[in-house]
Amino acid sequence: MSGTQQTFENYKDSCFEEMSSLQDAFMAMYDINSYENWFYDHAIGVFNFKSDDGRNLYFKYVDVGSFSTASNTWNWSWNNESTPYNVQRGIEKVKSFGETHGFGQLAKGLIDGDEYTGWDFTVITAKLLSALGMYRFPHEHLFNYFIFTSELNDDEYNVLKDKLIECDRHESGTIAFVCKHLISNDNIGFHEAFQSNPLIEPDDDYQAWCDECEVERLKEGEWNDKSMAFSDIKLVCDQCYFEIKERNQTHN
Ligand SMILES: [Zn+2]
Numbered sequence: 213m214s215g216t217q218q219t220f221e222n223y224k225d226s227c228f229e230e231m232s233s234l235q236d237a238f239m240a241m242y243d244i245n246s247y248e249n250w251f252y253d254h255a256i257g258v259f260n261f262k263s264d265d266g267r268n269l270y271f272k273y274v275d276v277g278s279f280s281t282a283s284n285t286w287n288w289s290w291n292n293e294s295t296p297y298n299v300q301r302g303i304e305k306v307k308s309f310g311e312t313h314g315f316g317q318l319a320k321g322l323i324d325g326d327e328y329t330g331w332d333f334t335v336i337t338a339k340l341l342s343a344l345g346m347y348r349f350p351h352e353h354l355f356n357y358f359i360f361t362s363e364l365n366d367d368e369y370n371v372l373k374d375k376l377i378e379c380d381r382h383e384s385g386t387i388a389f390v391c392k393h394l395i396s397n398d399n400i401g402f403h404e405a406f407q408s409n410p411l412i413e414p415d416d417d418y419q420a421w422c423d424e425c426e427v428e429r430l431k432e433g434e435w436n437d438k439s440m441a442f443s444d445i446k447l448v449c450d451q452c453y454f455e456i457k458e459r460n461q462t463h464n
């Protein structure tokens with residue numbers, strides 16, 4: 213075993229020790245075993261424990277990755293095309309930690325492993341992202357691993373739920389706003405209310421408009437009835453928003 217590998221084993225063991233007592237405390241404090249049902253929604257990144265007697269717990273989560281019992285491989289969420297960016301937030305920290313410390317396993321997308329591999333990577337992620345707790349659940353031939361990063365009260369959950377929007381292409385997502393021109397065009401410019409990054413939690417709803425709308429806005433000096441009418445803002449899901457951004461940042 214190489215020196216680096218030994219260090220990884222040591223690091224993993226220390227994370228395991230710390231995180232298993234944290235996990236015990238988490239399970240006890242929230243009495244997780246008293247909840248008969250659970251759901252999660254990738255679109256808003258919320259995990260919901262629900263009891264038959266009507267109690268709810270809500271947690272923001274990060275999707276760490278999945279272990280396939282069919283291929284005996286671990287797949288980091290950032291390597292999985294079907295995992296939306298908003299539930300990968302923070303994982304890049306684990307990846308760069310791996311790169312800095314020579315722990316290649318943390319920076320490589322798909323890794324051969326065994327039944328322990330999923331927890332190995334999940335406790336390390338939990339440690340690096342200061343998680344409240346961890347959760348594993350089966351789905352067909354996969355085990356999915358999540359970490360919980362914060363608890364939401366009912367009001368906070370309802371605010372997020374109100375931002376859910378159905379989408380023909382992505383099933384559902386978080387609400388975002390774009391001018392009508394951006395919906396069906398390419399390469400027409402992309403101006404944003406603030407600089408968006410799908411890996412960073414936004415403080416506000418995503419909002420963007422095209423070059424022509426920007427000209428109109430500057431002519432009016434602000435968003436007013438006239439410039440708003442010109443833009444005719446439409447609602448899209450956040451994943452569509454980033455696709456629209458991708459194809460409109462350049463000009464013809
Ligand atoms: Zn426009």
Ligand SMILES: [Zn+2]
Nearest residue numbers: 379382449452
């Ligand atoms: Zn969409």
